[in-house]
Amino acid sequence: MAELVIVDRDGAEHRVEGKAGVSLMETLREMDYGVAAICGGMCSCATCHIYVDETWLSRLPAPQGDELELLQELTSRRPTSRLCCQVEFTPALDGLKVAIAPDE
């Protein structure tokens, strides 16, 4: 079992089992403190914005294309921002720590 550490908008940490082989969004949309993911993972809405813990950032491929364009226009954007529908969770990412970004 690969674990995902999620920091919610109130700063509380949650440890959950991550669904491997699909995007982080599919795990995070099930959580009460998770993401809205209105478009369902089509990279069209930027409502699944997260911050990746800096120590993990280099282990993820950099955002590209539409994701990058959407991120660039978010007021809450940071260098660690990702849209979690574009980040595939794998067992190799066991322990990955992410924080839910504020609602825009």
Next chain:
Amino acid sequence: MEQGVIVIGAGQAASTAVETLRKEGFTGEITLVGDEPELPYSRPPLSKKFLAGELAEERLLLKAQSFYDSHQVRLRLGTRATQLSTQTRTVTLDTGETLNYSKLLLCTGSSPRRVSVPGHDLQGIHYLRSKSDVARLAHELTANRRIVIVGAGYIGLEVAATCRQLGLQVDVLEMAERIMNRVVASPVSDFFAQEHAKAGVNIHTRHSLAGFLADPQGRVCAVQTTDGAQWPADLVLVGVGGLPNTELAARAGLTIDNGVAVDLYCQTSDPDVYAAGDCANQFSTHYQRRLRLESVDNAFEQAKTAAQNLLGKSLAHDKIPWFWSDQYDLKLLISGINMDFDQGVLRGDPSTRSFTYCYLRGNELLAVDCINQAKDYMASKRLIADRTSMDLMRLADISVPLREATAQG
């Protein structure tokens, strides 16, 4: 406040409402009544990746069963609400049971508009709204078969793109003079028509449906248009818009106006009944007109508002709506409503397959269509909400970021 909430319908709006009720700390009973036998699922992929067989069924679910269990939501799926009485605050189900509510939320959605021309009930004629519609359609989609699609709106064109990817021969019949006539301006419509033509879709505009012809087995074999032309078909998809599901509300005496009429708070003409999503018709203060929108975003936002308000808040819903459509590798993102625009400005060159079309009234930005232009789309949301006056010269220059193309004081 301990009370029971019944949500009728089990789509995006219902799923969001249930989640919001619990997030807001509501501890009373929640019952979700849905006529489909499925947990709430995401509909947009139905005409795209799911139809193409590229998305597993369980990935359509908005929430897993465990969510409803842990949030104590009573699921009454595969069950239809047949009667609503606002006097006794009861809902009767097709099982014969009667349920009491303190507050009710109608998320009954919309249904494809059915055509009633001769031959309309032949085998091989499809509509697309639900997972079961896809199940029937998908097994017919084999390479080299001929599909005739009636209607060049989102559903028709998304299915056309998917069918070309699967190797079918595709004809699209559209009665208007151009495709996506109701939603986008000519430059955008023309661009998509060219892309479909390049992909091998045969689009025939100004052709109105007259009827369907049957083979000796009683299966559709051709579509006839009013000019007398016949279009051979192994199967047909009809995508000519949606109608709100208002029967239950209408019989209960609620005010209906192209949908269940709700106020800014998503409340219907009965104070204990709210409505959200495709079935609801709401006044938009931003656009100063009543709107009934069929979109995931609208279902989500109205349901969130309705759920909070039925717990006692009074939040007005007036967000700028947005829409998207995927056809081939083209992502069309639309922000705002372009009705009443008096000028359009093109940003960028459609031949690069990345451009934006802006709709304005005077200099005020009303809406944008962004084709492979996610950046403009994101920037447009605030500009539209703030009724920003644009500088038309700078707006037409795609090298100027959209948020900097505003009129200077």
